[in-house]
Amino acid sequence: MSASSGHHPYHLVDLSPWPLIGSISAMMLTTGLVKWFHQYNFNLFLLGILATLLTMIQWWRDVTREGTYQGLHTSVVVKGLRWGMILFILSEVLFFFSFFWSFFHSSLSPSIEIGMYWPPLGIQPFNPFQIPLLNTTILLSSGATVTWAHHAIMESNHTQAIQSLGLTIILGVYFSMLQAFEYLEASFSIADSVFGSTFFVATGFHGLHVIIGSSFLLVCFIRLFNCHFSEYRHVGFEAAAWYWHFVDVVWLFLYVFIYWWGS
Numbered sequence: 001m002s003a004s005s006g007h008h009p010y011h012l013v014d015l016s017p018w019p020l021i022g023s024i025s026a027m028m029l030t031t032g033l034v035k036w037f038h039q040y041n042f043n044l045f046l047l048g049i050l051a052t053l054l055t056m057i058q059w060w061r062d063v064t065r066e067g068t069y070q071g072l073h074t075s076v077v078v079k080g081l082r083w084g085m086i087l088f089i090l091s092e093v094l095f096f097f098s099f100f101w102s103f104f105h106s107s108l109s110p111s112i113e114i115g116m117y118w119p120p121l122g123i124q125p126f127n128p129f130q131i132p133l134l135n136t137t138i139l140l141s142s143g144a145t146v147t148w149a150h151h152a153i154m155e156s157n158h159t160q161a162i163q164s165l166g167l168t169i170i171l172g173v174y175f176s177m178l179q180a181f182e183y184l185e186a187s188f189s190i191a192d193s194v195f196g197s198t199f200f201v202a203t204g205f206h207g208l209h210v211i212i213g214s215s216f217l218l219v220c221f222i223r224l225f226n227c228h229f230s231e232y233r234h235v236g237f238e239a240a241a242w243y244w245h246f247v248d249v250v251w252l253f254l255y256v257f258i259y260w261w262g263s
Contacts, residue, residue, distance in 0.1 A: 009074040009075070009076040009077070010074075010076060010077065011066070011072045011073065011074070011077045013066075016059075016062065018055055018058060018059040018062070021051070021055050022052070022055045022056075022059065024051070025048055025051035025052040025054075025055050026048070026052060027048075028044060028047060028048035028051055028052075029045065029048030029049060029051075029052055030048075031044060031048070032044030032045030032046070032047065032048045033045050033048075056215070060219055064223060064228065064236075067235075067236070068223075068228045073233075073235070078233075078235050081235055081239070082235065082238070082239075085238075085239040085242060085243070086242075089242060089243065089246050092209075092246060093246075095205075096202070096205070096206075096250050096253075099198065099201060099202040099205070100202070100253065100257065102194075102198050103198045103202065103257065103258060103262065104257075106118070106194045106195070106198060107262055114193050114194060114195070118195070118262070119195050119262070119263065120192075120193045120194075120195050122192075123187075123188045123192055123193065123195055123196070124187045124188070125188075125195075125199075125259075125262065125263035126182065126186070126259060126263065127263075128255065128259040128260040128263055131178055131179075131181070131182045132182075132255055132259040132260075133255075134178065135175050135178055135179065135251070135255075136251065136252070136255050138171050138174055138175045138178070139171070139175055139210075139247070139248050139251050140248065141171055142167075142168045142171035142172055142175070142244065142248070143244065143245055143248040145164045145165075145167045145168040145171065146164070146165070146168045146217070146240075146241050146244050146245070147241070148160070148164040149161050149164035149165040149168060149237075149241075150237065150238070150241050152164055153224070153229050153230075153231070153234050153237060154231055154234075155231070156230075156231050158224075158227070161224055161229075162221070162224060162225065165217060165220065165221050165224060166221060168217055168244070169214055169217050169218055169221060172210055172213060172214035172217065172244075173214060175210055176207060176210055176211055176214070179203070179207045179210075183200075198258075199258060199262075202254060202258060203254060203258065206247070206250055206251060206254055209247050209250070210247055212243075213240070213243050213244050213247050216239075216240040216243060216244075217240050217244065219236075219240075220236060220237045220240045223236065223237075224237070
């Protein structure tokens with residue numbers, strides 16, 4: 001049934017190949033990651049990244065076309081999109097909750113296998129007042145700049161919205177570069193006891209979320225540059241800003257408990 005055939009405020013989405021192709025791309029990505037870990041061959045991983053990126057670009061293109069040019073995102077649809085984003089962020093909260101649970105389970109009562117000591121002997125954790133503190137400052141600053149961009153959009157100040165959103169993306173990329181440098185300089189690896197596992201899984205998944213959030217904001221930047229957002233209709237940007245604030249809050253917990261308290 002076509003999205004425009006009924007007299008109702010809902011958007012009945014036309015048939016789309018992107019959910020299926022996106023699922024296959026994600027499977028290639030995770031399978032390629034396992035292959036990289038075990039066989040030291042990252043060809044399938046790179047192919048999965050390429051397929052996922054192409055799916056993201058074309059899926060976002062279709063959603064942008066539906067909402068901006070075809071007028072299919074009515075007030076009822078926008079309300080549903082907002083609730084969908086809220087529930088998605090809630091699922092992400094529970095996702096990270098499992099990592100913190102694992103960290104506290106191991107750190108508050110270290111087992112005999114790791115010498116009943118935390119951090120385990122032989123592991124030199126990061127100094128929380130060096131790169132981690134700088135990254136904290138960067139993310140908190142990016143939270144301020146994305147809020148600035150939001151207020152600029154609501155006030156129809158296009159120039160300030162472009163500048164502040166561009167600055168947010170630059171800060172996000174800078175954070176990712178510093179985290180990559182931190183990983184390269186690490187004195188321990190993901191294979192070094194439960195400390196290495198919990199550290200790299202928790203901070204690594206957060207780093208992945210920063211990359212995804214930066215991509216989300218980059219799409220919003222392109223749409224903002226093309227004047228897709230107005231004072232009253234900018235739900236796409238709102239979703240990206242909510243996601244970015246969630247990433248900021250998760251990092252604060254990571255910094256306080258894993259970098260500072262855990263070391």
